[in-house]
Structure formats: C-alpha cells, structure tokens
Amino acid sequence: MSTLTGINRGTLNNQLRRGNVAESTVIAIARATGTNVIDALSVFEPYRIIKSRPIEPSPAEVLSQVHHADLMAELQFRTSKKHYPRGLRKEIDLIAFPHDGSVRAWIDAIDPGDIRQRMSQETGMALTYIATQLTENKLNPHLAIAASRAGEGSFATGLVVTELITPAEGGWQIRAREDELLEVSDNLLVDAISARIHLLQRRVKQRKEAREYAEKMTELLG
Numbered sequence: 001m002s003t004l005t006g007i008n009r010g011t012l013n014n015q016l017r018r019g020n021v022a023e024s025t026v027i028a029i030a031r032a033t034g035t036n037v038i039d040a041l042s043v044f045e046p047y048r049i050i051k052s053r054p055i056e057p058s059p060a061e062v063l064s065q066v067h068h069a070d071l072m073a074e075l076q077f078r079t080s081k082k083h084y085p086r087g088l089r090k091e092i093d094l095i096a097f098p099h100d101g102s103v104r105a106w107i108d109a110i111d112p113g114d115i116r117q118r119m120s121q122e123t124g125m126a127l128t129y130i131a132t133q134l135t136e137n138k139l140n141p142h143l144a145i146a147a148s149r150a151g152e153g154s155f156a157t158g159l160v161v162t163e164l165i166t167p168a169e170g171g172w173q174i175r176a177r178e179d180e181l182l183e184v185s186d187n188l189l190v191d192a193i194s195a196r197i198h199l200l201q202r203r204v205k206q207r208k209e210a211r212e213y214a215e216k217m218t219e220l221l222g
Helices: 009-018 023-033 037-041 047-052 059-064 068-079 102-110 115-123 127-135 141-151 155-161 176-183 186-221
Strands: none
Touching: 009 023, 023 037, 037 047, 047 141, 047 155, 059 102, 059 155, 059 176, 059 186, 068 176, 068 186, 102 115, 102 127, 102 141, 102 155, 102 186, 115 127, 115 141, 141 155
C-alpha cells in the first residue's frame, strides 16, 4: 500500500493503528487502485452523505471558480464589442482554478446568510478560526462538508474547491466554467463581479492593516 500510494509506511501504520485514516490517504489509495474517489470517501463519516445530493456543481458554484479577471473580460466582450471583440479570447484559457480567493468566492456563492455560524455550530470550530481559514484561501474537509450542507450545494464541490479531490473526480465537466461564463445572464455576471470587487477591497484592507501592524511592531522593538 505504501508503494502504491507513495505515503510513508510509518505514517500509514500510525493512521491505521489509531483508527483515524486521513482523507488524503483514502483518496490516494482509491486513485492507486482505480476506485472511484467519491465511493471511497462515502464509506466514512462525515462523507456518507456525499451522494445524497447531485455530485455535479450548481451554476453558481461553477461561476464562483471563474477568476475575477475572466469575469471582467467577459463583461468587456459583451458591452464593448468594438474595442473588445470576442476573438481576442481565442486560444487564451481561463485562469486555472482553484484560484486565489476561490474558497471564499465559493462560500459567498452558496451562503444563505448565516453559513459561517452554521459551519461553526456543526463542527464546533470557532468563527475566528473559520475566518482565518477563509482569509488564507483554505478550508479543512469537515468545514467544507458543513458549508455544503448549510448552503445546500454539492458536497463534492467543496472538496474540489479545497483541492482535496480533482474537478473530474468531483463531477465537473471539462468546459464547465467556460460554458457557464458564456451562458450566465448579464445581471448575474455583474453581480458576481461586484461581489469579487468587494472581496478584493477586503483583502487589500487586510494586507494594509497587517503591514501597518508589522511596521508598528518593528518601531516598538527598535
């Protein structure tokens, strides 16, 4: 098993002895043996519910994984066809995902209004911890499942966005993002761009505050 997965033998033995096998280990074994990753995860808690909903992502979840630069480019193609002919896009792929900020964008896309509180209640993890995870553009698997449950989205998509499984393993079509970007209405496109700009503003503010704090501490320490 160690040879098949590339995981250290001691690490595997420790996980098996404790009866607490990591998600990444289950996935590595599934991939090495040609087993469907979703089926393998579904054997364990809290992943038994993964197949209780459609595996494929919703349109909103797909759009959340389109980088803000690509969203803005699409708006230009639609509103300024003379200066931004769609032919400019030819041979240029969308920015890869998960992208910088994709986890928070996904959370925002499925948020019914109280998603962070519900994630905290289900997992017992503090809101401050969840906020830190989102700021760092990551989410542990249990929080991803809790977010999917609260947002009524695909359980698999949270695992894709957090890079636990690949898009193909999570039921994403090869051109899902490209197709959704072309099909989304003008109103929803503008709403998505507005939300991303707000997210960018928050990140710029956080970086500024962090820099100012570091400078202040440097001065205090001499």
